[in-house]
Amino acid sequence: RRSSDLCVPDIPQRVKDMLEPYSNVRSAMFQSFEHTRGGILITTRFAETAQVHHVSHPLAARRQLTFYEDAVMGVEKCPNPDCDVFLFQKDVGGGEFFQIFLHNMTSGKNTMITDGKSKNGNPIWSRAGDAIAYFSTRRNNKDWDIYIARVNLDGVVTHEEMVYSGSGSWLPVDWSPDGQSILLKKVVSALESYVYILHLATKTVTEISAGTGKIAYGSMRFTSDGQGVYLTCDYNHEFRTLRYYNRAVDQITDLTGSKINWDVDSIRVHTELGLVAFTTNEDGIGKLYTLKDGSELHHIPTPMGDISTIEFHPSGQKLAVVLSTAKVPGDVYLLDLKTEQFERWTESEVGGLNVELFIEPSLIHYPTFDKVIGSGGTEEPRQIPAFYYRPKLSGRLPVIIHIHGGPESQVTASFMPIYQYLMLEHSVAVIDPNVRGSSGYGKTYITLDDGKLREDSVKDIGSLIQWIKTQPDLDHDRIAVWGGSYGGYMVLASMIHFSDQLRAGVDVVGISNFVTFLESTQEYRRDLRRPEYGDERDPDMRAFLLAISPTNNAHKIQKPLMIVQGKNDPRVPISESEQMKEAIRGAGGQVWYVVAEDEGHGFRKKKNREYYYHAMDMFWSTFLLSSSEQSKL
Numbered sequence: 001r002r003s004s005d006l007c008v009p010d011i012p013q014r015v016k017d018m019l020e021p022y023s024n025v026r027s028a029m030f031q032s033f034e035h036t037r038g039g040i041l042i043t044t045r046f047a048e049t050a051q052v053h054h055v056s057h058p059l060a061a062r063r064q065l066t067f068y069e070d071a072v073m074g075v076e077k078c079p080n081p082d083c084d085v086f087l088f089q090k091d092v093g094g095g096e097f098f099q100i101f102l103h104n105m106t107s108g109k110n111t112m113i114t115d116g117k118s119k120n121g122n123p124i125w126s127r128a129g130d131a132i133a134y135f136s137t138r139r140n141n142k143d144w145d146i147y148i149a150r151v152n153l154d155g156v157v158t159h160e161e162m163v164y165s166g167s168g169s170w171l172p173v174d175w176s177p178d179g180q181s182i183l184l185k186k187v188v189s190a191l192e193s194y195v196y197i198l199h200l201a202t203k204t205v206t207e208i209s210a211g212t213g214k215i216a217y218g219s220m221r222f223t224s225d226g227q228g229v230y231l232t233c234d235y236n237h238e239f240r241t242l243r244y245y246n247r248a249v250d251q252i253t254d255l256t257g258s259k260i261n262w263d264v265d266s267i268r269v270h271t272e273l274g275l276v277a278f279t280t281n282e283d284g285i286g287k288l289y290t291l292k293d294g295s296e297l298h299h300i301p302t303p304m305g306d307i308s309t310i311e312f313h314p315s316g317q318k319l320a321v322v323l324s325t326a327k328v329p330g331d332v333y334l335l336d337l338k339t340e341q342f343e344r345w346t347e348s349e350v351g352g353l354n355v356e357l358f359i360e361p362s363l364i365h366y367p368t369f370d371k372v373i374g375s376g377g378t379e380e381p382r383q384i385p386a387f388y389y390r391p392k393l394s395g396r397l398p399v400i401i402h403i404h405g406g407p408e409s410q411v412t413a414s415f416m417p418i419y420q421y422l423m424l425e426h427s428v429a430v431i432d433p434n435v436r437g438s439s440g441y442g443k444t445y446i447t448l449d450d451g452k453l454r455e456d457s458v459k460d461i462g463s464l465i466q467w468i469k470t471q472p473d474l475d476h477d478r479i480a481v482w483g484g485s486y487g488g489y490m491v492l493a494s495m496i497h498f499s500d501q502l503r504a505g506v507d508v509v510g511i512s513n514f515v516t517f518l519e520s521t522q523e524y525r526r527d528l529r530r531p532e533y534g535d536e537r538d539p540d541m542r543a544f545l546l547a548i549s550p551t552n553n554a555h556k557i558q559k560p561l562m563i564v565q566g567k568n569d570p571r572v573p574i575s576e577s578e579q580m581k582e583a584i585r586g587a588g589g590q591v592w593y594v595v596a597e598d599e600g601h602g603f604r605k606k607k608n609r610e611y612y613y614h615a616m617d618m619f620w621s622t623f624l625l626s627s628s629e630q631s632k633l
Contacts, residue, residue, distance in 0.1 A: 007592050011614040018425055019617060021351030023610045025417040027330030028062075028346035030309045030320045031075035036084050036105070040320065040345060041065075041075055042332060048605045052088060052103070058334075058345045065103060066110070070094075071604045074121070078151070080129030085155030087123050087132060094600020095568045096522075100134055104155045113149055113157050114138075119524060126175045133163075133172040133182050142523045144169045146184065146198065164198055164205065169528060172198075176226040183220055183229065189531035190408040191443055193217045195231065208245055210235035210252045216443065219278075221269040230276055232264045238442035239263045242278055244294060259297055260289075263440055266309070270316040275337075277319055279307045281440045283363060283385055284412045288321065290337070300340055303328070304360070306414035324414040326360040350417075358420050361387040361413060361432070368436075368463040370456075384460050385441070386433035387411055390473075391423040398478035398503075398624055399429045399468055401461060403494075405485030407437040407532065408446055418613060426625060429474060435460035435490075451534045452544055458493040465501050476501075480624045482616075484508035484564075484602060485572060492550035492557070492580065499558040504623035506616055508564040509572045509601055512580035513552070514545035522570040554583035562592040562619045564612055566599030592619055 028044045031052065039056040046064060049071040053062035066072050066088065074089035084105045089098045099114045100123050114120045115138055123134040130151060135144040139162070146164040149157045164170065164184070173183040180201060186194040192214040196205040209215070210233050218240045220231035227247050232240040241257040242264045256264060260280055267278040276291045286307035288300045305325030312319055319337060324330040329350060333342040367381035374380040391397060400422065404411050411432040422428040434440065435457045437449035449457040461481070469476040480503050483491045488510015495505045511517045518526060518536045534541040546552060561584060565577035574595070584591050594615050596608040603609040 007590070008594060008615045009618060011611075011618065015614050015617050016610075019421060019610070019613055021353050022417045022421040023606065023613060024349065024351035025329050025353070025415075026348040026350075027324070027415070028322075028332050028348050029330065030311060030322050030332045032077040032086060033311070033313060033320070035077055035079055035081045035314070040332065041077055041086060042346060043072060043075060044346070044348065045606065048607060050604075052086070055332075055345055058343055059347055062346070065105070065108075069605075074098075074123060076123070076125055078129040078155070079125055079127060080153070083129050083151065083153050083155055085151070087125070089121065089123065091600075093568045093598045094566050094602070094604060096570045096600055100132070102151070102155050102157070111155075111157075113160070119144075119522075122171045122173070124172055124175060126179045127177050128179055131175075131179065133175065135170055135172060136162075137524050138162075139165065143167050144171070144524070146170055146172055146182070148200070163200060163203055169524070174221050176222050177224055178226055181222075181226070183222060185217060185220070187528065189528065190439065190446060191216050191234075192531070195220065195229075208252075210243065216240060218263070219265065219267045221267060223269060224272055230267055230269050232267065234443050238444060240265075242267060242276070242291065253294075255291060255294060256297065262287075266307075268310050268312050268319070270312045273316045275316065277310055277312065279310060281410070281412070284387065284410060284434060284440060285363070286412065288335075300335070304413055306412040308414075326413070326415060327355040327358045329415040329417065353420075357424065359389055359391065359423050361389045363413070364388045366433075366464055366467040368460050382436075384433055384435060384463065386431050386464070387413060389416075389419050389423055389430040389432070391427050391429065393427055394473070396473060396475040397427055397429045399431060399474050399480070400620070400624070401464060401479065401481045401494075402430055402432050403435070403461065403481065403483030403487035403490040404432070404438070405483065405487045406439070407449060407457065407486040408439045409486075410434055410438045410440040421613075422620075426620070428620070428625070431464065431468075433460065433464055450532060451541070454533070455493065455497075455548055458490060458497055461490065461494045462498055465498055478503055478624055480504045480506070480620070482506040482508075484510065486511060488572070489550065492561075493548070495559060495561060496550060496553045496556040499556060502559055504560045504562070504619065506562045506564065506619065507577075507580070508612075509566060509569055510563075510576065510580075511572055512576045512583075513549040515542060515549065516551075516579070517572060517576055518545075520573045520575060525571065551579055551583045554580065554589065555587040557584055557587070557589050560590045560592070560619070560623045562594070562616060564594045564603075564616075565596075566601060566603065567595055567597050568600045571601045 028042045031041045043050040052066040072088050077086040085102045091098045097119050102111045118138040120136045132149045150159040169187045171185045182198045184196045195208040215235045218232035229245040234240045240263045242255045243252050245252045262280045262282045265279045274293045280287045290298045303325045309322040319335040321333045332345040365383035368384050371379040372382045419430045437457050468474050481491045481494045488507040491505045491507045515536045536542045563577050
């Protein structure tokens with residue numbers, strides 16, 4: 001951690017003590033079934049970062065298998081029980097140049113199978129467990145090519161080759177059952193992607209297309225016989241619906257479009273049973289469904305929250321599910337598909353806190369500045385969805401508006417320990433809006449902030465501030481904004497446009513100048529970001545982007561700002577925060593500045609995240625929580 005020119009005061013022990021239980025909250029993420037010993041592989045954090053653990057049976061002790069300083073992710077056990085290895089991904093210091101490793105569970109040794117320099121990702125085992133497909137930027141540090149590594153029963157790579165080379169971002173998604181084909185997805189933007197079948201014998205591809213025009217494809221899986229593909233896409237629909245592609249007749253059939261008017265997210269297929277399990281995102285709340293024989297749709301009730309992972313047990317009788325709610329920080333359950341009973345496999349610690357005191361959010365919708373045609377055929381204000389966390393107290397409470405990144409991300413009803421801290425220890429209300437441009441509300445909604453519509457999403461925050469002023473239990477004189485990545489830009493823009501109505505803001509790894517951002521983000525990301533923000537190489541768009549960039553409007557920020565940055569961030573480079581800090585100080589403004597030397601786009605290490613939360617707690621206490629006029633200066 002570096003804090004040389006940062007204006008951050010020393011952290012009192014009382015602040016560390018108050019935050020300690022909340023920073024010791026853990027969660028568990030399902031990664032894979034353990035095909036050799038039984039049980040499951042999960043990632044959870046015992047020390048600084050999330051590592052791989054084996055859980056042999058429900059609520060059994062977690063046995064740690066990896067011990068790195070940096071977080072481990074993307075774990076999958078070889079599906080062949082005789083090959084006792086699992087693959088995983090890891091970067092260094094948050095740089096996101098992920099490498100792929102094999103961990104031998106017999107010897108305990110880890111072996112890196114990629115080059116140690118390029119960005120690699122999406123590793124997937126073949127059904128037979130004798131090969132791994134993944135993408136790599138090894139060729140030119142920009143384009144994502146497809147590679148295959150052949151693996152023997154000892155878990156040793158015997159052969160590796162690039163099997164497909166193209167421009168742009170290509171992802172391997174699933175192997176065909178016979179190991180002769182791989183489903184590929186090429187991503188252009190959040191609203192444009194393409195699906196192909198890669199034929200390994202000829203190294204050629206055949207496109208799967210639902211229709212003409214720009215289409216967004218999501219999750220997809222081969223059937224067990226390889227003759228079909230279940231996939232999601234938004235062709236002729238506002239939302240991504242579940243569809244079936246019949247390879248024999250080259251035809252796609254919509255299975256849920258007339259039944260569920262929300263995005264279908266994850267899908268898993270067990271075609272021996274004629275069963276598809278899938279999750280939907282319904283106004284930011286996760287729902288679980290099964291579809292049998294392509295027609296029998298069934299909803300399985302789950303608590304209000306987020307469903308982040310599903311995976312069929314090899315028997316097809318159970319489904320692994322990761323549930324996160326306001327009172328569950330993310331744990332693994334196995335669902336018996338016959339009885340629909342959930343069996344809990346992990347019970348993550350919550351720092352000794354009483355979860356029954358945790359506060360569940362309310363889903364609200366507030367009116368914004370523009371109008372839409374309502375269900376009655378008349379114009380009415382557009383409604384912006386938000387999750388509202390309010391302490392169970394009387395009186396007028398200070399408010400923090402938290403703005404998500406992306407911008408094509410979405411806030412869901414998941415567990416947020418820092419929100420619980422703010423509510424229970426400081427009596428602060430938190431509002432999490434899904435402003436225009438967020439995913440989950442249809443492809444029209446996601447485009448409402450593209451290009452020169454960028455500041456319309458900022459106006460949604462202005463409308464939320466006006467809504468807060470109408471609430472008798474909220475203190476409209478004590479409102480602050482906080483957000484990361486694109487949400488960091490939104491904090492800066494809100495501080496520019498609504499400085500007279502805000503007390504303070506916290507910008508985490510935020511974009512401060514769209515032109516310098518697009519020119520300095522890693523090369524492999526630039527073409528993915530231009531459809532959203534605009535192409536800075538076009539003179540007219542460049543002039544617009546410069547005009548709205550916070551660095552060129554820093555003099556309008558009249559309230560205190562805290563900037564948080566990871567030094568190794570490949571997405572929003574540290575130069576974005578450095579130049580914003582200098583611009584505000586040059587205009588006479590006040591900035592607290594926190595930099596983590598060993599982090600990237602966000603803080604993964606516990607010690608860094610704790611310091612960030614400690615400093616932010618001091619910042620809120622100084623500039624938001626006080627009701628004195630001095631804190632408004």
